[in-house]
Amino acid sequence: MSRVKAFDGVFEMPVPGRTMKPRKEGVTMIIDKGLGLGATQDLLDSAAEVIDFIKLTFGTSAFLDLDYLMEKVEMVKDRDIWICPGGTFLEVSVWQGVYPKYLKRCKELGFNAIEVSDGTIEIDLQTRGDCIKRAVDMGFMVVSEVGKKDPNEAIATSKMHEEIAADLSNGAFKVIVEAREAGKGVGIYDKDGKPKSAEVDAIIRGVDDIAKLEWEAPIKDQQQFLILRFGPNVSLGNVPPEDILALEALRNGLRGDTLKKAFLANPRYNIKNDHRLAKK
Amino acid sequence: MSRVKAFDGVFEMPVPGRTMKPRKEGVTMIIDKGLGLGATQDLLDSAAEVIDFIKLTFGTSAFLDLDYLMEKVEMVKDRDIWICPGGTFLEVSVWQGVYPKYLKRCKELGFNAIEVSDGTIEIDLQTRGDCIKRAVDMGFMVVSEVGKKDPNEAIATSKMHEEIAADLSNGAFKVIVEAREAGKGVGIYDKDGKPKSAEVDAIIRGVDDIAKLEWEAPIKDQQQFLILRFGPNVSLGNVPPEDILALEALRNGLRGDTLKKAFLANPRYNIKNDHRLAKK
């Protein structure tokens, strides 16, 4: 349950309607490059209610001691947060033909979610579907990812639409739009990380329920663009752990850019009370 | 009191004259986007003597449990450090007509400082002055901020000078020159974050005591520019927590760029002793 917050009762959130956990919409996924147990404890104690999902990105968890990782996974699940290894492991295990073995180990390690991607290794649509279904059957929450990591092989939007529809019908909870850790020169972002509206339009045009999309948005201006475009409950991924509260402030209109929009929509709101501020 | 430091007595600081706490000049303000209690403890144990002020930026603290935030505020105050919520809260509470209620809550939470800004929401000079005076009357240390977050509405330098003079006469301890968290395309910085000398000149030209200014300088090259321009005891804000010791090294000439200047001013200093280095 939600606890008493520091400023409860003092003012209203400038942007109302933010969803609460467990969230179906407005999910925030943290990208974790290897937070230690201490930093993980800090993150959970300060922000568990605004974190829905933690991805232990790339192959980073391959270098952690088995018991150390199990302890971390438990800490995260105790706060009702989904946690999965990076999609890289799935791609490698499919490539090496050990996907079932990989899922078994993920279960043993305590993971409650799996990311299915083909950002680097070619995986045909049939195999991709099998991967999702097998993970779902084993009780994992599954997120899939569309888009290539290498800008030189950006896939056609039509193929992206096909994958999104197939993944969702196969049981994926969300489909992530790839942007890598850096968020530059890939997918909907140009080489400087600036969002390309036309690309966003092209993607959503072929998706029935855009609330099923999760946009990787590591940079603040990208998060802001997507929140101003889709509202406070757009699902966002690859959020750096240190930015989690800043993002929640942005969603709720407690940061410059989204506050500005809320203010302009209602510029005189209670300013009549200015006199109450005067020094006695 | 200052403790014995690791290299005391080995060499002299290349740049002498750095002030000690409690500082009236050369204040360093940390921008805190939501450090947990563990990270806060780390920061204080390693750097409390070079931190004068911590700002819990934007509306981030609105998402912290009330008791969790109170514990953090106490930890910080125990090290003789000023701590305030982001100016965003003040702007929202003035807009919503609940400023007195906001100050009361800040007092209950233990904050010993308040930031008064209008970076996003329009606040007339009269109201701004009332806000500062009311906070000062309640015993808060007050810092005010000049400049807009949105580059499209940069204010005239003359208005900035008027605000600075008014804020100080109303009791503000320092007036902060806005640069946001990113420090790019705002105030004295161009879109790449490069300082604009002419803008700096224009600002100080209309200020009686420039030691009363605190420059937001989140990026190292910005800190360096201001230190080379105004000396080791220029007041700087929006310093990322992880850069606090690197900034102190820069102030004292223990980092390349400021060391270079000190060296060039006295290139032969004791080099005669080189022979003492020879292998026996």
Next chain:
Amino acid sequence: MSRVKAFDGVFEMPVPGRTMKPRKEGVTMIIDKGLGLGATQDLLDSAAEVIDFIKLTFGTSAFLDLDYLMEKVEMVKDRDIWICPGGTFLEVSVWQGVYPKYLKRCKELGFNAIEVSDGTIEIDLQTRGDCIKRAVDMGFMVVSEVGKKDPNEAIATSKMHEEIAADLSNGAFKVIVEAREAGKGVGIYDKDGKPKSAEVDAIIRGVDDIAKLEWEAPIKDQQQFLILRFGPNVSLGNVPPEDILALEALRNGLRGDTLKKAFLANPRYNIKNDHRLAKK
């Protein structure tokens, strides 16, 4: 000894041959701007086996309490990791004629390594050699650094070759190629941080054993360039602590860009097993 890792036995590393500690090749050096004891503990518990060296960069450790620093140094050495203060201290102590005193204090503080550089202060080759030999005689592991911090005084490659040969014959374990903390507009990187192949070629052309070089590579694309160029066991420095596991993933082919290369070298590897993935 190496412990059981989270995914041992599930798949093979896409890029084989990564060295284990104690490493003579493929050394990773962390740049530490002032991690507290808590963060240091986190770093060591999660990644000690992939960290060979920690540099407490610039003059940051001058601001730490003597006992606090000693405790940190012990924690690090307990994991068989080299730890040294930034080369800035050496440059200042040579300049001020107190180098012997500096080495004595480093010994008292527990450091087991010393960085010898002249990135900022002019040090003649004779003195540089004396510095290295004296530190080696006192039992320190010594790394030296070639290159200037200021791009305006980039040294001739021929002088760099001379320094590298001299430093190694004087007992340096590795010679570091300077790139600063930012890795932009210095040494082998252009102003955007992009590696300059020609510069790299020019440097290695004059070096007998390129395994003796450690390249400062703070940015992921730089690490990737050097790994793709020299293999998984290239020695890299100035790696931010938060990126240590991501770098190890990159070395082992468990991150997009190096995985891609391994996949293209063997694209059909076991894909025949796809049917094993099919839902029963």
